[in-house]
Amino acid sequence: xxxxxxxxxxxxxxxxxxxxxxxxxxxxxxxxxxxxxxxxxxxxxxxxxxxxxxxxxxxxxxxxxxxxxxxxxxxxxxxxxxxxxxxxxxxxxxxxxxxxxxxxxxxxxxxxxxxxxxxxxxxxxxxxxxxxxxxxxxxxxxxxxxxxxx
Numbered sequence: 001x002x003x004x005x006x007x008x009x010x011x012x013x014x015x016x017x018x019x020x021x022x023x024x025x026x027x028x029x030x031x032x033x034x035x036x037x038x039x040x041x042x043x044x045x046x047x048x049x050x051x052x053x054x055x056x057x058x059x060x061x062x063x064x065x066x067x068x069x070x071x072x073x074x075x076x077x078x079x080x081x082x083x084x085x086x087x088x089x090x091x092x093x094x095x096x097x098x099x100x101x102x103x104x105x106x107x108x109x110x111x112x113x114x115x116x117x118x119x120x121x122x123x124x125x126x127x128x129x130x131x132x133x134x135x136x137x138x139x140x141x142x143x144x145x146x147x148x149x150x
Contacts, residue, residue: 023110084112
C-alpha cells in the first residue's frame with residue numbers, strides 16, 4: 001500500500017515534470033509551429049492542447065500541494081503555485097489576444113509551477129525529518145522515565 005508521503009512525492013515529481021514540459025512547449029511553439037504538420041504533431045499547436053496542459057498542470061499542482069500542506073502546514077508552496085498559475089492563465093489569455101508577452105508569461109509560469117512542487121517536496125522532507133527526530137527524542141525521554149522509576 002502506498003503511503004501518503006510517497007504518493008505526495010510522486011505527485012510532486014509528476015507535477016514538476018508536467019510543468020516543465022508545459023514551459024518547454026510554450027517556449028518552443030513559436031519556433032516550431034510551422035514544422036509540426038510535417039512531422040505529424042500538429043495537434044500540439046491547437047488551443048485545446050494548450051488549455052488541456054494548463055488545466056492538467058493546475059489540477060496536479062493543487063492536489064499535490066494540498067496533500068503536502070496537510071503535512072507541513074506552510075503556505076509557501078501554495079503561494080508559489082498561485083503565482084505560477086496566474087502567469088500561465090494570463091499568458092494564455094495574452095496569447096489568444098495577440099498581445100506579445102503571452103509566451104514569455106507562460107514559460108515563466110510553467111517554471112514557477114514546477115518550482116512550487118520542488119518547494120513542496122523540500123517542505124515535506126524537512127517536516128518528516130523534524131517529525132522523525134521529534135519521535136526519536138520522545139522515545140528516548142520515555143525510556144529514561146521508565147528507567148528512572150524502576
